[in-house]
Amino acid sequence: MNSSRIPIRKEERPPRLIDDEGRRVDGRLPDELRPIKIEVGVLKNANGSAYVELGRNKIIAAVYGPKELHPKHLALPDRAVLYCRYHMVPFSVMERKSPAPSRREIELSKVIREALEPALFLEYFPRTEIDLFIEVLQADGGTRTAGITAASVALADAGIPMRDLVAAVAVGKVEGRIVLDLCDIEDKYGEGDMPVAMMPNLGQITLLQADGVYSPEEIKEALKLAMKGIMKIYEVQKEALKRKYIELKREVEEDYGKK
Amino acid sequence: MNSSRIPIRKEERPPRLIDDEGRRVDGRLPDELRPIKIEVGVLKNANGSAYVELGRNKIIAAVYGPKELHPKHLALPDRAVLYCRYHMVPFSVMERKSPAPSRREIELSKVIREALEPALFLEYFPRTEIDLFIEVLQADGGTRTAGITAASVALADAGIPMRDLVAAVAVGKVEGRIVLDLCDIEDKYGEGDMPVAMMPNLGQITLLQADGVYSPEEIKEALKLAMKGIMKIYEVQKEALKRKYIELKREVEEDYGKK
Amino acid sequence: MNSSRIPIRKEERPPRLIDDEGRRVDGRLPDELRPIKIEVGVLKNANGSAYVELGRNKIIAAVYGPKELHPKHLALPDRAVLYCRYHMVPFSVMERKSPAPSRREIELSKVIREALEPALFLEYFPRTEIDLFIEVLQADGGTRTAGITAASVALADAGIPMRDLVAAVAVGKVEGRIVLDLCDIEDKYGEGDMPVAMMPNLGQITLLQADGVYSPEEIKEALKLAMKGIMKIYEVQKEALKRKYIELKREVEEDYGKK
Amino acid sequence: MARSSEEIISSLDKAKIISLLKRGVRLDERRLDEVRPITVETGVVQKAEGSALVKLGNTISIAGVKAEIGTPFSDTPNEGVLIVNAEFLPLASPSFEPGPPDENAIEVARVVDRGIRSSRAVSLEDLAIIPGKKVWIIYVDVYVLNHDGNMIDASSLATIAALLDTKIPKVKVIDGENIEILDEWVPLPVRDRPVSVTIAKINDTLIVDPGLEEENIMDCRLTLTVNEKGEICAIQKGIGGSLTLEEVYRAIDLAEKAAKKIREALPPLPNLENVEWVVREEKEEKE
Amino acid sequence: MARSSEEIISSLDKAKIISLLKRGVRLDERRLDEVRPITVETGVVQKAEGSALVKLGNTISIAGVKAEIGTPFSDTPNEGVLIVNAEFLPLASPSFEPGPPDENAIEVARVVDRGIRSSRAVSLEDLAIIPGKKVWIIYVDVYVLNHDGNMIDASSLATIAALLDTKIPKVKVIDGENIEILDEWVPLPVRDRPVSVTIAKINDTLIVDPGLEEENIMDCRLTLTVNEKGEICAIQKGIGGSLTLEEVYRAIDLAEKAAKKIREALPPLPNLENVEWVVREEKEEKE
Amino acid sequence: MARSSEEIISSLDKAKIISLLKRGVRLDERRLDEVRPITVETGVVQKAEGSALVKLGNTISIAGVKAEIGTPFSDTPNEGVLIVNAEFLPLASPSFEPGPPDENAIEVARVVDRGIRSSRAVSLEDLAIIPGKKVWIIYVDVYVLNHDGNMIDASSLATIAALLDTKIPKVKVIDGENIEILDEWVPLPVRDRPVSVTIAKINDTLIVDPGLEEENIMDCRLTLTVNEKGEICAIQKGIGGSLTLEEVYRAIDLAEKAAKKIREALPPLPNLENVEWVVREEKEEKE
Secondary structure (H helix, E strand, O other): OOOOOOOOOOOOOOOOOEOOOOOEOOOOOOOOOOOEEEEEOOOOOOOEEEEEEEOOEEEEEEEEEEEEOOOHHHOOOOOOEEEEEEEEOHHHOOOOOOOOOOHHHHHHHHHHHHHHHHHEOHHHOOOEEEEEEEEEEEOOOOHHHHHHHHHHHHHHHOOOOEOOOOEEEEEEEEOOEEEEOOOHHHHHHOOEEEEEEEEOOOOEEEEEEEEEEEOHHHHHHHHHHHHHHHHHHHHHHHHHHHHHHHHHHHHHHHHHHHO | OOOOOOOOOOOOOOOOOEOOOOOEOOOOOOOOOOOEEEEEOOOOOOOEEEEEEEOOEEEEEEEEEEEEOOOHHHOOOOOOEEEEEEEEOHHHOOOOOOOOOOHHHHHHHHHHHHHHHHHEOHHHOOOEEEEEEEEEEEOOOOHHHHHHHHHHHHHHHOOOOEOOOOEEEEEEEEOOEEEEOOOHHHHHHOOEEEEEEEEOOOOEEEEEEEEEEEOHHHHHHHHHHHHHHHHHHHHHHHHHHHHHHHHHHHHHHHHHHHO | OOOOOOOOOOOOOOOOOEOOOOOEOOOOOOOOOOOEEEEEOOOOOOOEEEEEEEOOEEEEEEEEEEEEOOOHHHOOOOOOEEEEEEEEOHHHOOOOOOOOOOHHHHHHHHHHHHHHHHHEOHHHOOOEEEEEEEEEEEOOOOHHHHHHHHHHHHHHHOOOOEOOOOEEEEEEEEOOEEEEOOOHHHHHHOOEEEEEEEEOOOOEEEEEEEEEEEOHHHHHHHHHHHHHHHHHHHHHHHHHHHHHHHHHHHHHHHHHHHO | OOOOHHHOOOHHHHHHHHHHHHOOOOOOOOOOOOOOOEEEEEOOOOOOOEEEEEEEOOEEEEEEEEEEEEOOOOOOOOOOEEEEEEEEOHHHOOOOOOOOOOHHHHHHHHHHHHHHHHOOOEOHHHHEEEOOOEEEEEEEEEEEEEOOOOHHHHHHHHHHHHHHHOEEEEEEEEOOOEEEEEEEEEEOOEOOOOEEEEEEEEOOEEEEOOOHHHHHHOOEEEEEEEOOOOOEEEEEEEOOOOEOHHHHHHHHHHHHHHHHHHHOOOOOOOOOOOOOOEEEEOOOOOO | OOOOHHHOOOHHHHHHHHHHHHOOOOOOOOOOOOOOOEEEEEOOOOOOOEEEEEEEOOEEEEEEEEEEEEOOOOOOOOOOEEEEEEEEOHHHOOOOOOOOOOHHHHHHHHHHHHHHHHOOOEOHHHHEEEOOOEEEEEEEEEEEEEOOOOHHHHHHHHHHHHHHHOEEEEEEEEOOOEEEEEEEEEEOOEOOOOEEEEEEEEOOEEEEOOOHHHHHHOOEEEEEEEOOOOOEEEEEEEOOOOEOHHHHHHHHHHHHHHHHHHHOOOOOOOOOOOOOOEEEEOOOOOO | OOOOHHHOOOHHHHHHHHHHHHOOOOOOOOOOOOOOOEEEEEOOOOOOOEEEEEEEOOEEEEEEEEEEEEOOOOOOOOOOEEEEEEEEOHHHOOOOOOOOOOHHHHHHHHHHHHHHHHOOOEOHHHHEEEOOOEEEEEEEEEEEEEOOOOHHHHHHHHHHHHHHOOEEEEEEEEOOOEEEEEEEEEEOOEOOOOEEEEEEEEOOEEEEOOOHHHHHHOOEEEEEEEOOOOOEEEEEEEOOOOEOHHHHHHHHHHHHHHHHHHHOOOOOOOOOOOOOOEEEEOOOOOO
16 A cells, blocks of 8 residues: 555556457457466475466465364364465565465465365365465466366375366456456456356356456356366366376386386 | 544544533533443344443443363363453544554453453353453443443343442543543543442442542542442443343243244 | 664764774774673572673573473473573664564574573473573673573573583674674674584584684684683683572571571 | 354254255245345444444344545555455354454455445545545445354445445645645445345255355355346355356346345435545645 | 463462461561562663663563654654553563463553553653654563562563663754754653552452462452652552452552652652753754 | 474484495485585566576475565665565475464575675665665565475575576666666676585584485584685574584585585576666756
């Protein structure tokens, strides 16, 4: 709340967010995803981990558990507790963010947890805790959904039994049009942001939020577009997990070969 | 500590706090209480609750317990622990108050607890906790004493066995005179404030504080005036409890009537 | 980070920190300690305590324990936990320090603990805690080392079995020369500070830190000078403990004498 | 993170609620799409610039507005600042603990804030006094006094009612630099009345405005905030559990209808024609 | 909230103390109205603007004063600011834990502060430098080093002694705007020496200056702060338990007498005649 | 304070490591004075002014630099401000908990900071914009992503690499008062590349760059930071345990050699010839 701060990087609003040919600020069409890359098992210590790049987003997720829960009176007799922390490193954004969790980060940690819970068989691990940590190393719009995409892969990598993967993407409204996968300039200067997560195979929505103003029809259009994007992301998730599995297989075989 | 803040509501000192006829800023005589209203059982979830209006003070008190105390090593083997939190909502005062407890609120929570403890048979409930929450919705001078008045009724409403009710009022010194029940202008611009709580039937003082300068004789005069006010408040407390009891009786009878 | 603060006490850099005759700002020679005074058993409640004056440093240390550790899951099955808190009172320095522990105080609490641990037979007291509190009442350069000197005496006073006392002193670099026991002006305007703690009788270094730039040879010179200072301090520590013992003996004898 | 004690409900109660819902009936005899009785009382705290006490059945929220003059955010130098803070008071429920707002209270505050911000309910550009330097800072503090389910809608309603009740003093700016607070009080520029409606899903049934027992067993909730035009201006899915697309569409229908009903409990929008929040005066040039 | 371990005293000890008190005798052989031996040493910390170490029996408090130039509170623009902070150091007692001040330490700070403020011991209006803009901020930090009962009186005494010991530099204000700190140090404007006296009630007996064992079993305490004229300038009842009117009157008598005695241990009031804290200078007009 | 679970290692493992060390061999087959493979990748976070990801074996640290314009410290009015903050992320190890930095993370930050400050690696006097009023504030945040031992050296390396990667905009000062940020980016004035080398002592053997299993059983560690000239510019002994003078001398030798090797992984120093961070302009005099 201090306007005396002089910003050293300016992100000015471009004159148009969508041009006459329907191209967006980064050249994408309204229903086009940004380039996405997923790597599995990037951290040695975690039971499962994944790294996601989506546009300039760089996000890492790690899973520890199931493990004993301290203090014990917080344990649940009939299922595991899922703990989730979404966090942005201070240099992930234009203006340095305090390392302490903001109200925004606390809310997002909650909705991300609630977006993943429906996919997990938490009842298989009573009295335990599964810890999920999401670190945003660079933020470029859509970090919560990219974080869910990463987290879901990390949970699978940790061998936590799941009903389905959870894939997520944000849709939104930019110059009156519903578009897929907002980048940060669209997020900042557009008219609305609607993050969606689904279990794609089960057709179940596990996260839905929105700001901005929408007619009921626009919401329907947005959700359909989101589903389209989610299906693509789902494929990339599965690819990444398969790749890890194949690598693992090769390593194991090589190990045997050695002997 | 920032004088750059521009106050949007001015509470200027009136030229006189007591006029030639002995009338105070709000027209009261020196030994006159402000209008008082007490309602019992205003909150459904609490085991006991009360709402007090005294002048423009609006205060709500709620009691939960006796209940199990966590963590257990804080429990006492021979009596219940009374926990008390006095809190002002941010918009209860002219200048917005931070919602976090101030040092003042921490001190008042302590002295209020200590003003009520002597009235309670805490030894009847070993190893348990009784929680008392006082929220000041609007503050107008004398909130701690009005809070005690409310809390004592809420404790009775919760069925906690008591030696006596505790009734409380502030007296003080305004333009050299000892007056009863200071309003906030008198509190701010007067010469002293002396909050007093008593178990009226037992003649026992359970809270006594003062700021300002007093001769020993003035203290005696002030305490006598406080007792007078306390007796009136005590009647209103008993009235309120009786009314609740009668209503309850009627409801019960009506319920029986239905059948 | 607020230059609008107007300092009311100026500590200006003297034109020379060492004069042509090798005298330092307070008249000492490079290898000279400041006057030191140690008193044992200055606090009645603590199991052990010591007060140290070194130059204008005034430091008090107290030990409680070995005692039961709460919460119990922090206890170690094979040894006592040593807890250490180094703290400066707000008025111990030129510019008032916030009473909350700073990052500096947290680091120093850690290195002081680690400087004392090697001297203690912690394995004699499994599942317990030994608490060590160091309060800097006035700071004059070298508070961490003077704090260790005090703490070690307080531990001995508490009867905690020790391999050796720990004695400590800072050396440093001032106008290119290695000097013993920096005072605060030398600490502030000199080129480097190197706090050292040892178990003098065992020839073991238990604390070693440095800022400033040193050639390997300068480090050797500095460590030798530190050892020299430490030996002197060690003598004062033992003197102080002996004095306490003699006093105690006299008191006991007098008590018997009375009878 | 762990469900609080109150939420551990016997499987008996759960079975009962579900079997009632299957017959289209609720524990408290409401219809599935029926909101509990609402009362909105404004002006309850005279020392606040605006205030409202809302009862939604037995859920009680109080909101108060305080206004100050302060510095704008660096990325919106020409707008006033609106800050919504929500707290669950320990007197409201045996499951609330004293302490700073937890994730649940923060979620409520942020959902309420989002509805107001998206609908541009308060036109913040009217609250700039000296652009880039001095603007109105509007604090809304919402406190839940009794928790009987659906704190989001109760808090949202209390917030917008308190904003509608708010008056701030007109401000004079002299020579673009000096501020004088006038003794003429004007309504806050409130231009929409967004209403949030929470739908709970219990075992494939959608119900409007869940009560506490319903919340304790719901699979998930969806909150939709609806503006005066019937547009959706904020969405928040909460609690683990999931929804199909069709369920989302049905929830939107339910919310649209309920919002109209709920809005009737609110005071009308203020008449802002000819209202000025800042007057500017240039003193004669010094020679 | 819960009594600390140290306060759980065997009923044997309690019985012993009470039976002694019935015969007018105390554990440490003091009379009922007798204060423990007091020593007050000022100037113990040279880097502080003022300091004092107080021993009240085996209870030890140290207070230090630091002065800064800062901004006044908005409701008292023409007064300096005095802030009293008290902490119970963990080295003072096995029952103290490291951490920010708890309710007990806060109570001590506020009672000490109240006595000084009510008696106008420090004339804050002398500490305004540029009214509304720059004033002296006087911090007093009181630390209890050893707790053997009655920390309020020990801390109160250390505070007033440290204030009496305090010197601040004279300040020059040039053209009503610029501040220059001069090298001439003047005493703080201390104009009264309020003394607090704590009376404990144990089983209907009133005793002055309770020691730790007495505090552990007392029914309640009443602290009365007495100014130079013998007027009462602050009262604080503490600890559950209650008092009759007559007991309050007796406590006042006891406090009046003890205060006179205790005040003898304090340094005298400074001579403030002809002392100026701020000098104002107008530079020649620029043409 | 208590050793974390991970650190409780079976005595079997300990015996194995020690018996290997006696034969001059380490668990991972390194020589005693051998540092694990190092990779340094800079520019990994484009929104940061500078960044670097460092792998030291399986220990991973990421550092990012953000620059702001702010107020200098009152005791160094003519210097920019450098703030190093280190955090151990809970995703880095099963033994790390979410929460503010504990004593271990604070120690890392302060040791890293000390090396940079003592070696004057960043010439802070170049970062003053308007002396006493406006200076560059340089924040370095170092995060450990995977902990496999020796976080100090990994964090120190990431920090200096990120600083070497940093570019800040040139600033124009007009009439000594107004600041304009130009669109010309210049390297941060980094003039030395201090490298920290941590030596562990296990049972009288000194080893360089301890891995996690080695750290868990080490008696103590000594970190020596070495500048470009081969001088020591920071020392930190850590962990209970002790060293003889001779061991310190040997550690210095080991550190000198390792530092040269490690420095090869760093980018070169920037060319600062003719680089200006601030340009000053006087507008024509007003008449």
